[in-house]
């Protein structure tokens with residue numbers, strides 16, 4: 078399972094200046110009340126808590142203060158091959174910057190080694206404009222590129238986050254999804270209050286005991302409540318208006334959300350009896366999508382008393 | 389201040405939980421254990437508080453599903469922290485101090501194996517200048533370890549002796565993931581993984597859950613003959629910027645320890661997910677040489693996210709219940725490279 082999101086963050090005045098400078102291949106440090114220059118610049122002085130207002134350029138050359146070897150890099154790190162993360166004290170700064178150092182092996186890096194910035198090919202106005210650091214050898218600093226202080230060009234940034242998870246189904250969910258692959262709907266009954274949960278949830282939320290008894294449920298039931306979807310949204314696959322509804326299967330004590338079709342949205346009502354319309358058998362997978370939608374059975378509507386506790 | 393004690397503790401840890409990230413499968417038996425230990429039922433518990441993270445579960449509101457383990461009809465009074473459950477216990481302890489409740493169950497859970505833990509934890513760093521580089525937990529700990537090594541604050545042998553003692557002590561801990569009689573030589577014979585760290589210097593990725601029962605005054609005595617009475621409970625935090633604090637000492641641990649009071653402590657359970665961090669914690673707390681440290685094996689042998697800190701309190705309390713300790717200290721950490729630290733001291737009476 079993949080979870081992806083791009084955080085869009087606005088930058089305050091200090092970080093706007095810092096990121097704008099990076100885009101111009103220049104690194105700014107913040108001057109603290111005690112005169113120390115800190116990179117990246119903090120927005121507030123950690124001791125006096127006063128806003129940091131003075132920024133000064135520092136060198137893109139520096140010294141490794143401490144480092145750790147990254148034998149197995151993970152996704153989105155600065156380098157895909159093994160590298161070092163290091164605390165780097167830039168010339169002109171009094172506190173180290175954490176960044177990557179590109180070397181081939183741990184034998185090629187040591188504390189005290191001089192390194193220089195390798196700038197990214199495409200400036201983005203983020204800390205990733207420093208692609209990584211590399212050994213400086215005998216090269217000497219040419220001094221920071223001169224830059225204009227003025228209205229910062231960069232006032233926001235986007236942090237793309239991509240996470241991957243192996244999502245394991247619980248034993249109860251496994252039974253449920255395997256059942257669906259065979260056209261069956263399995264719920265589980267709480268041994269204490271005897272309520273039947275579908276999809277099964279592992280523990281009865283009322284009693285806090287494992288739901289152990291498996292119950293096969295029919296694919297028909299009562300529509301308890303619904304909403305008519307009139308608003309188009311990204312990724313919508315069904316023409317609007319259509320009805321999304323809670324369906325309480327006969328014998329179950331919890332309703333689940335599904336789609337209602339084969340009926341005009343205006344004619345849908347609470348208490349309507351519905352049945353599942355399955356996809357062709359050869360398309361079945363271990364998914365609730367095996368049921369394409371629910372449609373009216375034509376039976377008389379259910380009595381309000383039969384579902385009033387499920388609203 | 390009201391007298392509050394730890395009266396129940398149960399835990400489950402494993403390398404890989406065969407179950408869902410809500411950890412319901414292990415929370416239900418853990419709560420059953422607690423009812424058995426205390427003789428109480430759900431209706432005796434006034435307040436519930438948990439620690440967990442959606443980033444670990446990979447889905448939103450995962451702690452809400454975990455509430456199913458409690459059984460919530462009639463409704464219960466419940467809260468949650470996105471920190472190790474040791475901080476959930478702090479919230480519960482404050483709740484008891486207000487006089488609003490007398491008893492609480494605190495639980496933490498997490499399935500670290502669902503994603504790449506050391507990568508996911510980069511999300512707790514400064515989101516502007518640090519997190520976009522995805523500095524993983526192991527690399528940050530490596531930088532911290534090297535700084536101490538090169539400044540002569542500790543050496544490889546000291547780190548290895550923490551590992552050897554932890555794994556040897558964990559031999560009798562049924563919930564430890566990495567355990568067995570181990571010598572300093574065995575440790576030093578291992579290759580470096582994240583130079584300067586060996587794999588054994590880093591806690592194993594662990595799934596698990598744990599829960600604790602705390603209660604005030606007479607209620608505590610109802611549940612257990614020799615409760616572990618809380619004598620100090622403090623937590624402190626340091627700046628998020630990694631260059632705004634010293635990584636080779638832990639001023640927040642020192643401050644929490646001083647405030648909680650460490651005099652007379654004969655046993656300490658320290659939450660150190662990396663071997664050198666135990667050395668930092670010991671010196672920050674100023675523990676005497678004869679204080680037994682992590683007789684359970686500690687976090688180096690099982691480090692379930694969001695319950696490993698609570699486990700330290702539980703293990704220390706257990707030593708008091710058993711009469712193995714008269715005054716014990718438990719420590720929990722949260723955040724990158726020991727950013728936030730909590731100290732709880734307990735005594736038997």
Ligand SMILES: [Zn+2]
Nearest residue numbers: 267270281284
């Ligand atoms: Zn029930």
